[in-house]
Amino acid sequence: MSELKTPPTTRAGKAADYLDQRTGVGNAVKFFARKVFPDHWSFFLGEIALYSFVTLLISGVFLTLFFVPSMAETHYEGPWPSMNGVEMSEAFASTLRLSFEVRGGLLMRQIHHWAALIFMASIVVHMFRVFFTGAFRKPRELNWLVGFVLLILGLAAGFSGYSLPDDVLSGNGLRITDGVVKAIPIIGSYMSYFVFGGEFPGTDLIPRLFTVHILLVPGLILALIGLHLFLMVMHKHTQYPGSGRTNTNVVGYPALPAYAGKLLFNLFVVFGVIALMAATMQINPVWNYGPYDPSPVSAGAQPDWYMLFLEGSLRLMPGQTEIMLGSYTLSLNVLIPAMVVPGILFTLLGAYPFIESFATGDKSEHHVLDRPRNRPFRTAFGVSLLVAFAILVLAGSNDLIATHFHLSINDITWVFRVLLFLGPWIAFVVTKRICLGLQRKDRELVLHGHETGRIVRYASGEYIEVHKPLDAHERWLRVQHEPIRPLEIEPAEDSRGVRRKGYRADRLRQRLSQVFYEDRVEPVTPAELAAAHAAHGHDDHALEGAHGAPAQVGAGVGAPASETAADERNH
Amino acid sequence: MSTPHDSQELSVTGDGTPPARFENPGLHEHKPRQADVDPRVAKRVERQVLTLLTLSILGTVAVVWAYFALPPGETVGSMRLSNLVLGLGLAVCLLGIGIGGNYYIKLLMSNREYVEERHPTASSDETREIAVQMLKDGAEDSGLTRRGAIIGAGVTALALFPLSILVPLIGNVGEDWNVRKFKHTMWKKGTRLATDPTGRPIKASDVTIGDVWHVIPEGLNDLHEGKLDEKAKAVVLLVRLDPRDLKSDQSPEGETWSHDGIVAYSKICTHVGCPVALYEQQTHHLLCPCHQSTFDVADSCKVVFGPAKRPLPQLPITVDDEGYLVAQGDFAEPIGPSFWERATK
Numbered sequence: 001m002s003e004l005k006t007p008p009t010t011r012a013g014k015a016a017d018y019l020d021q022r023t024g025v026g027n028a029v030k031f032f033a034r035k036v037f038p039d040h041w042s043f044f045l046g047e048i049a050l051y052s053f054v055t056l057l058i059s060g061v062f063l064t065l066f067f068v069p070s071m072a073e074t075h076y077e078g079p080w081p082s083m084n085g086v087e088m089s090e091a092f093a094s095t096l097r098l099s100f101e102v103r104g105g106l107l108m109r110q111i112h113h114w115a116a117l118i119f120m121a122s123i124v125v126h127m128f129r130v131f132f133t134g135a136f137r138k139p140r141e142l143n144w145l146v147g148f149v150l151l152i153l154g155l156a157a158g159f160s161g162y163s164l165p166d167d168v169l170s171g172n173g174l175r176i177t178d179g180v181v182k183a184i185p186i187i188g189s190y191m192s193y194f195v196f197g198g199e200f201p202g203t204d205l206i207p208r209l210f211t212v213h214i215l216l217v218p219g220l221i222l223a224l225i226g227l228h229l230f231l232m233v234m235h236k237h238t239q240y241p242g243s244g245r246t247n248t249n250v251v252g253y254p255a256l257p258a259y260a261g262k263l264l265f266n267l268f269v270v271f272g273v274i275a276l277m278a279a280t281m282q283i284n285p286v287w288n289y290g291p292y293d294p295s296p297v298s299a300g301a302q303p304d305w306y307m308l309f310l311e312g313s314l315r316l317m318p319g320q321t322e323i324m325l326g327s328y329t330l331s332l333n334v335l336i337p338a339m340v341v342p343g344i345l346f347t348l349l350g351a352y353p354f355i356e357s358f359a360t361g362d363k364s365e366h367h368v369l370d371r372p373r374n375r376p377f378r379t380a381f382g383v384s385l386l387v388a389f390a391i392l393v394l395a396g397s398n399d400l401i402a403t404h405f406h407l408s409i410n411d412i413t414w415v416f417r418v419l420l421f422l423g424p425w426i427a428f429v430v431t432k433r434i435c436l437g438l439q440r441k442d443r444e445l446v447l448h449g450h451e452t453g454r455i456v457r458y459a460s461g462e463y464i465e466v467h468k469p470l471d472a473h474e475r476w477l478r479v480q481h482e483p484i485r486p487l488e489i490e491p492a493e494d495s496r497g498v499r500r501k502g503y504r505a506d507r508l509r510q511r512l513s514q515v516f517y518e519d520r521v522e523p524v525t526p527a528e529l530a531a532a533h534a535a536h537g538h539d540d541h542a543l544e545g546a547h548g549a550p551a552q553v554g555a556g557v558g559a560p561a562s563e564t565a566a567d568e569r570n571h
Numbered sequence: 572m573s574t575p576h577d578s579q580e581l582s583v584t585g586d587g588t589p590p591a592r593f594e595n596p597g598l599h600e601h602k603p604r605q606a607d608v609d610p611r612v613a614k615r616v617e618r619q620v621l622t623l624l625t626l627s628i629l630g631t632v633a634v635v636w637a638y639f640a641l642p643p644g645e646t647v648g649s650m651r652l653s654n655l656v657l658g659l660g661l662a663v664c665l666l667g668i669g670i671g672g673n674y675y676i677k678l679l680m681s682n683r684e685y686v687e688e689r690h691p692t693a694s695s696d697e698t699r700e701i702a703v704q705m706l707k708d709g710a711e712d713s714g715l716t717r718r719g720a721i722i723g724a725g726v727t728a729l730a731l732f733p734l735s736i737l738v739p740l741i742g743n744v745g746e747d748w749n750v751r752k753f754k755h756t757m758w759k760k761g762t763r764l765a766t767d768p769t770g771r772p773i774k775a776s777d778v779t780i781g782d783v784w785h786v787i788p789e790g791l792n793d794l795h796e797g798k799l800d801e802k803a804k805a806v807v808l809l810v811r812l813d814p815r816d817l818k819s820d821q822s823p824e825g826e827t828w829s830h831d832g833i834v835a836y837s838k839i840c841t842h843v844g845c846p847v848a849l850y851e852q853q854t855h856h857l858l859c860p861c862h863q864s865t866f867d868v869a870d871s872c873k874v875v876f877g878p879a880k881r882p883l884p885q886l887p888i889t890v891d892d893e894g895y896l897v898a899q900g901d902f903a904e905p906i907g908p909s910f911w912e913r914a915t916k
Contacts, residue, residue, distance in 0.1 A: 034685070035687070036685045036686070073798075079643075079644070079645045099643075100643050100650060101643065103638055103642060103643060103657075104638065104653075104657050105643075106643065106650065106654045107654050107657045107658050107661070110654070110658075111658075139692040172845055172861065175803070175843070175844045175845060176843045176844065176861060178843075178844060178908070179840075179842065179843025179844040179907070179908035180843055182753075182908050182909070182910040182911075183843075183908065183909060183910070184911075185911055186911055187911075188910050188911050189753060189910045189911060189912060190745060190748060190750060192910075193746065193748055193750060194741070194744055197745065197746050198745070198747070198800070199752055199753070199797075199800045199803070200800070200803055200844075201799050201800065201803060202746075202800060235692060236687075236689055243595065243597060244595065244596075244597050244599070244686070245595075247689070248688060248689050249687060249689060250686070250687045250689060251598065251684050251686050252684060253684065253685070257676075257680060258676050258680050258681070258682070261672060261673075261680065262673060264672065265669045265670075265671075265672030265673045265676070266673070267669070268665045268666065268668040268669030268672070269665075269666065269669035269670060269673065270669075271665045271669075272664075272665030272666035272668075272669050272670075273662075273666070275658055275661040275662040275665055276659070278654075278658050279655050279657070279661070279662055280655065280659075292799075293768070293799075294799060294803035294806060294839075294846065295767050295768070295785060295787070295802065295838065296785075296846065296848065297845055297846045297848055297860055297861070298860065299849060299860040300860070301860065301861070311861075311862075314843065314862050314878060315862045315863060315878060317878045318877075318878065319842070319864065319877060319878050319879045319880040320880065321880075322880035322881070322909060324914065327915045327916075328911055328912065328914070328915065329909045329910065329911060329914055330911075331880075331908070331910075333878050333879070333880055334842070334843060334878075334909070337878070365691065365692060367689060398863070399860070413877075472596035473596055473599060475593065476593060476595060476596050479593045480593070480595070524593075525589070525592065525593075526589035526590050526591075526593055527588070527589045527591075530589050
């Protein structure tokens with residue numbers, strides 16, 4: 001069975017033969033080597049997340065070799081004079097040692113921190129690319145959920161890592177966490193003990209967070225990244241609409257050599273850019289903050305950007321909402337901003353593919369992406385989620401806004417309180433209008449062509465502007481999408497007047513579908529284009545016939561007449 | 572370029588009407604790049620790629636050189652220099668490879684697009700039938716379908732098994748689970764108020780009007796265990812107001828918790844526990860820098876703005892025979908953020 005017709009003669013051939021006889025690697029090569037991947041700059045966003053994670057792993061391994069995850073008390077002695085003799089935890093002391101004494105240690109710390117910020121940012125941007133282009137539709141809903149869990153895990157990784165140096169800023173962050181945990185009804189106090197191993201801050205937390213940060217969370221992230229990529233390969237990547245791209249094909253570059261090459265070199269680009277940032281931009285200089293002490297705190301302290309929305313949410317909530325249930329305290333002033341608000345935002349984001357498919361009633365697979373304008377409700381919904389998030393982020397910086405712009409912090413807080421409710425609605429309405437406007441613009445272009453700037457005067461004195469029709473490729477981009485209409489359901493009663501089972505559920509679905517698709521602009525059909533051209537035919541006839549040769553005004557003199565068509569709108 | 576009048580989309584169907592949808596015009600024609608047709612351009616790109624790769628090699632050399640030649644040293648300057656040179660070297664080494672490689676792919680590697688067919692994700696009906704049959708056969712072979720009791724007991728055993736790990740884990744993880752500790756601090760009757768962080772006791776006569784003192788209980792610094800735990804609950808902010816400005820404090824009828832305009836309040840915010848440390852002398856307002864809860868020191872530390880609900884608890888103080896400020900006892904209520912059992916006995 002293993003006898004080949006032509007035994008390998010070269011060294012590489014022999015090595016390949018050895019490997020293939022033991023692993024069947026030939027099958028994998030056959031499957032992957034020339035597999036086609038569509039290409040677009042926005043597909044790079046997820047890659048940035050992947051490569052910043054690789055950067056995190058590499059720099060993280062470096063850091064673990066020198067960091068001491070312990071809250072035992074020690075007195076610092078080392079090259080940093082302002083901390084000499086200061087009482088601090090082993091964790092903080094080893095962070096100082098990493099920064100000042102380990103050669104390249106500071107660079108690795110800064111690479112790790114910048115990579116974490118970019119990791120979260122690229123996850124969010126990648127997620128919204130997927131959202132706005134509808135890449136989450138069947139069959140990719142489950143992969144959307146995998147990505148969503150990765151987002152949550154990314155937050156957990158960032159939070160647990162930020163707290164490890166045990167400096168005064170991260171310590172205060174943990175204290176806020178303790179306050180939030182204690183607000184949980186009934187079990188809050190016990191949850192606090194669960195996390196801190198007794199009272200805050202205790203001596204257990206840093207070692208526990210260390211295990212979470214370097215083992216549990218990255219292990220889960222790695223496993224889920226594997227699943228995420230496996231599903232991506234299995235489904236084959238989505239592609240943007242365009243000439244030659246259909247729901248049943250993939251157009252792009254083969255894995256070998258172009259796509260694999262890009263994958264490899266993009267890793268170096270991402271790592272390189274992060275290294276450049278770490279070389280030139282200082283981040284988290286804990287030696288200026290000092291070790292954790294429950295007493296001091298500095299004004300203007302900010303968590304990492306991905307935690308700012310929680311901070312802003314906490315800041316906006318009025319305190320009057322803490323209530324007493326008999327002799328028990330229910331801190332709605334903490335629970336609502338720290339759990340309910342993010343809970344709503346994240347649930348809407350995670351569940352959106354399922355909500356949309358329920359409203360659309362569409363059971364087919366989608367491999368061609370949507371242009372965001374062609375899904376006005378989805379685009380507007382996504383933008384309003386982002387606006388809510390942005391308002392919370394800004395609210396988390398309200399003290400900096402106050403000091404930089406010399407405004408009253410109370411006024412700013414009130415403005416954000418109102419904006420949190422109004423902003424998303426305004427954003428929704430405006431975005432939806434913009435989408436519908438862009439769709440109308442597409443229709444105009446397809447029906448009437450591009451404005452050429454050439455003004456033509458008829459012998460009768462009538463002026464028209466000459467329009468240049470779209471070529472087949474340009475037109476296809478603007479007419480390729482399926483028009484989606486609100487669902488139609490069967491009536492409540494059948495022909496004999498008997499009430500139908502399941503009518504109420506159908507009605508709900510129809511209402512939701514109307515919210516999604518009532519306002520719409522449909523793509524131009526060939527019949528409509530033919531009708532528009534029929535009108536033009538009249539113009540052309542008029543242009544060449546009765547009125548005689550037209551006088552030309554403006555630019556574009558001498559363009560061949562066959563490329564242009566007059567537009568009826570100018571009459 | 573064709574006029575719309577003769578393009579295929581407007582071709583009519585059999586019965587003389589236009590089709591319902593446009594048709595996909597098919598792939599764009601492949602256009603060669605400059606480097607594909609002009610060997611001089613290709614040669615130039617080759618040289619550029621070679622330069623980038625050479626830069627990368629030099630970057631690595633720079634990192635190794637800087638490792639030995641530029642230790643972080645004793646000063647901020649030397650530390651920054653070491654970081655900068657190591658980082659720039661690493662960046663050049665990585666970007667040289669990354670940009671050089673991508674540049675080569677973009678300009679010299681074949682950029683002809685390929686088309687591959689997609690197949691439906693779902694398995695075929697035939698496969699499904701076989702799969703279902705296999706599952707049925709498996710269930711049959713297991714013999715469990717006829718033995719409900721074993722299934723029931725097996726599921727129960729499996730469901731309970733994690734408890735054998737979780738109970739010891741959860742049992743230990745919260746130490747003694749005595750959450751009543753939240754309600755007490757180390758302040759006792761007669762504990763002197765001392766400055767934070769030195770621990771020096773404070774005489775009432777040393778505190779002048781408008782002063783703010785960061786206070787810890789005397790003896791805190793001598794604790795060997797749980798010092799930070801105690802400090803996290805016991806820190807106090809001491810303010811001396813003109814007694815005429817002091818509208819109210821939290822002392823019950825017939826008692827005085829302040830001393831000659833000196834009041835002491837817990838420094839731990841009743842919102843989520845940040846130290847409330849920004850005092851504004853003119854308005855007597857205390858501001859929490861984390862979430863901007865604002866408390867009025869002249870009026871029982873009531874909340875005047877922000878996300879906190881309850882006033883900061885007051886530490887009852889007086890002076891001892893030697894004129895030092897001392898506590899009359901512990902806080903009357905738990906300090907810091909709210910929790911479920913806060914107001915219970």
